[in-house]
Amino acid sequence: MILRYLKSAVLALALASTAVAFAAEPAGYYSTCENKSGAALLSALCKKVGPHTNVGYNGLLSLYKTSDVYSDGTIWDMYSTKHWKPGITCGNYKKVGDCYNREHSFPKSWFNDAQPMYSEAFHIYPTDGKVNGQRSNFPYGECANGTTLPSSGSVKALGRLGSCTFPGYSGTVFEPDDQYKGDFARSYFYMAAAYNDKIAGWKSPMLSGNNYPAFSSWAINLLLKWHREDPVSQKELDRQEVVYGAQHNRNPFIDHPELAEYIWGNKKGQNWSTNISADPAFLLPTDGSTVDFGVTAVGLARTKAVTVKAEGLKEAISVSVSGAGFAAGTTSIAADASMTTDGAILTLNYTAPAAGVAVGTLTLTSGTAKTTVKLTANAMTGLPVGAATDISDESFIAHWTYVGDEAADGTYTIYVLDAEGNAVASYPRTVKAKDEQYICSDLSPETAYTYYVKSKTLTSGKINVTTAAPIPSIDFMHDGELSLVAEPGIPSEAEELLVGVENITSDITIEVKAPFELSSDKAEWSQKIVIKPEEDRIYIRVNSAKAGTFASSIIATATTAKGETYTTDEAEVSAKVTEAIDFVEDFEAEASGSYNKNTVKGTMCVWNLHDAGVFAESKKAYEGSNYMRLGKSASSSFETAEDIAGGVGEITFYAKAWDGDAACEFKVECSGDGANNWKTVATITLPKGEAYKKYTVTANVSGDVRVRFVQTAGARAHFDNIAISHYRGGIVGVESDYHAWTAYSLNGQLVVSLSEQAEVQVYGIDGITYFNGTLNAGDNALDLAKGLYIVVVDDFSRRVLVK
Numbered sequence: 001m002i003l004r005y006l007k008s009a010v011l012a013l014a015l016a017s018t019a020v021a022f023a024a025e026p027a028g029y030y031s032t033c034e035n036k037s038g039a040a041l042l043s044a045l046c047k048k049v050g051p052h053t054n055v056g057y058n059g060l061l062s063l064y065k066t067s068d069v070y071s072d073g074t075i076w077d078m079y080s081t082k083h084w085k086p087g088i089t090c091g092n093y094k095k096v097g098d099c100y101n102r103e104h105s106f107p108k109s110w111f112n113d114a115q116p117m118y119s120e121a122f123h124i125y126p127t128d129g130k131v132n133g134q135r136s137n138f139p140y141g142e143c144a145n146g147t148t149l150p151s152s153g154s155v156k157a158l159g160r161l162g163s164c165t166f167p168g169y170s171g172t173v174f175e176p177d178d179q180y181k182g183d184f185a186r187s188y189f190y191m192a193a194a195y196n197d198k199i200a201g202w203k204s205p206m207l208s209g210n211n212y213p214a215f216s217s218w219a220i221n222l223l224l225k226w227h228r229e230d231p232v233s234q235k236e237l238d239r240q241e242v243v244y245g246a247q248h249n250r251n252p253f254i255d256h257p258e259l260a261e262y263i264w265g266n267k268k269g270q271n272w273s274t275n276i277s278a279d280p281a282f283l284l285p286t287d288g289s290t291v292d293f294g295v296t297a298v299g300l301a302r303t304k305a306v307t308v309k310a311e312g313l314k315e316a317i318s319v320s321v322s323g324a325g326f327a328a329g330t331t332s333i334a335a336d337a338s339m340t341t342d343g344a345i346l347t348l349n350y351t352a353p354a355a356g357v358a359v360g361t362l363t364l365t366s367g368t369a370k371t372t373v374k375l376t377a378n379a380m381t382g383l384p385v386g387a388a389t390d391i392s393d394e395s396f397i398a399h400w401t402y403v404g405d406e407a408a409d410g411t412y413t414i415y416v417l418d419a420e421g422n423a424v425a426s427y428p429r430t431v432k433a434k435d436e437q438y439i440c441s442d443l444s445p446e447t448a449y450t451y452y453v454k455s456k457t458l459t460s461g462k463i464n465v466t467t468a469a470p471i472p473s474i475d476f477m478h479d480g481e482l483s484l485v486a487e488p489g490i491p492s493e494a495e496e497l498l499v500g501v502e503n504i505t506s507d508i509t510i511e512v513k514a515p516f517e518l519s520s521d522k523a524e525w526s527q528k529i530v531i532k533p534e535e536d537r538i539y540i541r542v543n544s545a546k547a548g549t550f551a552s553s554i555i556a557t558a559t560t561a562k563g564e565t566y567t568t569d570e571a572e573v574s575a576k577v578t579e580a581i582d583f584v585e586d587f588e589a590e591a592s593g594s595y596n597k598n599t600v601k602g603t604m605c606v607w608n609l610h611d612a613g614v615f616a617e618s619k620k621a622y623e624g625s626n627y628m629r630l631g632k633s634a635s636s637s638f639e640t641a642e643d644i645a646g647g648v649g650e651i652t653f654y655a656k657a658w659d660g661d662a663a664c665e666f667k668v669e670c671s672g673d674g675a676n677n678w679k680t681v682a683t684i685t686l687p688k689g690e691a692y693k694k695y696t697v698t699a700n701v702s703g704d705v706r707v708r709f710v711q712t713a714g715a716r717a718h719f720d721n722i723a724i725s726h727y728r729g730g731i732v733g734v735e736s737d738y739h740a741w742t743a744y745s746l747n748g749q750l751v752v753s754l755s756e757q758a759e760v761q762v763y764g765i766d767g768i769t770y771f772n773g774t775l776n777a778g779d780n781a782l783d784l785a786k787g788l789y790i791v792v793v794d795d796f797s798r799r800v801l802v803k
Helices: 038-049 057-067 129-135 178-194 217-229 234-247 259-263
Strands: 100-104 124-128 160-163 172-175 281-284 290-297 301-311 317-322 326-328 344-351 356-366 369-380 385-389 396-400 411-417 429-432 437-440 448-454 463-466 473-477 483-486 495-502 508-511 516-519 528-531 537-542 548-559 565-577 581-585 599-601 606-610 612-616 626-630 637-640 648-657 664-671 679-686 693-701 706-714 717-725 741-746 749-754 758-764 769-775 778-782 787-793 796-802
Touching (some): 178 259, 217 259, 281 369, 290 301, 301 356, 385 463, 483 537, 516 528, 537 741, 626 637, 706 717
Parallel strands (some): 483 565, 741 796
Antiparallel strands (some): 356 369, 495 537, 637 706, 787 796
16 A cells, blocks of 8 residues: 655554555545546545534534543644643633634635534644634745744744745735644645535635635645645544544545645546555655754754655665765665654764855665755854744744853853844843743834844854734633523523724724624624724624524624734634523432432433432422432532533522431532533522422523532432523623623713622723712613723723714
């Protein structure tokens, strides 16, 4: 079988004249696709891998806990260096490292948010929310002068945004980090295969508007380049198997990377088969690529390790290097060593004989296979420094080469100067000499700087760098997942969305799809509203006459300070419209008869039991024959063993202490993460000797929720007829004081809405106090002139534009 490009698989298999398949696809899985090429091969792959199980958009977050994880179980993010604890999902974010969300690497606006693409695991990855927002729905590409978001502490943003410098396209693109470019390329190839019957109707600068070749010429060249230079990794192999277990289909370009060549590349026109012997060829390093030794000092030895991977070789690899100062650690590599999953490692050396830019050539040959690589280096007198990288609007990374000569504490000193040659505030700074790089921060946007580095006796040359322009952004922030629930024909409660706007100068148009509605004042509702950039909140609700499950992107469009159109569709809202109560547990389905069973089947779900049981005693039930009883221990409990979809609004039940026993105290708890963590929503005491009483607990927890009753003190207790209504919007769980009030503009007045009486201050942006006093619970209208005001209640403030 044909060798697939792999960069870090665990197995190492020696190859003979025929390559070996490493992936675990079932035998004959792709048999219907063999002996085809080009359009016919792509169409056959569509029929094979297109049909699959849709895990659902919410199901992706559960899938990520096994599909996208490091060995320690943290979530693997391809847009930042953060290792996320599962569950830190957006939500609110202001900077890199705040939270992760679901990135449609193939933007959902290209296929109009349609299913099943909207929930397709093979192209949707967990990524940093802030970087995801920067990427927006721009195409992937290469941008040599792109802007990277500033780091946050130890968390570094990966990727950059800028004008495309890859031939064939000049628009704005997002360039992922080099180590993940192949992953994204194979995700795109998958989308063209799995949805080949739909892709002609999608719109994007990367698409050609047809089924074949599906991609525009420049996109094909870009994706093939990334595919070849960043081969399949163990991460992709592991993810493939997890997604296969959930979706029951595979990404063929991970199983057989050579398929891309038969469809779009250098084997187009040739029929593909799993049994074709591989022609002798080098996979790494790619022909025409460059190995750069960076900056160095005269006489200082530098080394680079180069991975050599090949397929179909029958002769040893001859290694030759040309160029003054360049050398290789060997002149020959065994063919078998290069045809393993990890490949062979070739050590290259460079020692500069003189200052200046040096160029050399590495040539690898084996029979008819050959690859040529350019070698470069730049030797300097003094302390070597390199060009700045990762340039943002407030920082850049400075680079140097360690040559010894550090201070006693192992440091060099870095200087940053402004355009007039004056030291920037907080510089110079001491840096660890052996780190060979440092993040220069606390800088101004679009500003020219110069930096240089000193050791004890050496001073580097000066490097000029200009910080980037501020990146425009419109972010919608909400506490956790934005998931609404309503009854048919009744609008849900309005949810507040905070709007974070940076570097936007125009009005902002915000749109959602029906049955969702938007408002800036909670009075007028529509699918499209326009707000000023100074306004910092809007409201959203679902309003559907019919029951069902709904989802929409929240699309914002505006003009940047440079006059460019900015659009983002990363924020999302979902809703479930259903009857108010469809969960009524009467425990009549099964009786446990004792406290010894771990589970019991209820009318609505299975219940987990701990020193609790369902007993068939009609005289002791509130209604019917059966009821739930807690035992005498202070840790007796019963809980739903299954999630309640649509969230939990109110929990109503009948309960009493056991006749003759002491009073019983218990907690009602909810969990939104599969019973890993619980939040108390009520603590109740059942008095001794009283009859059944109806209790109502307000939980207001969105998403998929479990409910638990836990005894904390006292003796036995009866429970019956537990009714749970769905979450109706409002605040999730126990809420902060910030959400106990709101303020907005309505009919030319400033309305302050309070849940209880409070002291309120209203300030203008000129610093003048326009109101300072006590307002009662409810809606309070203040007559103020048009303008921007700051409303303060306790320690929280809101901006409101009266218009």
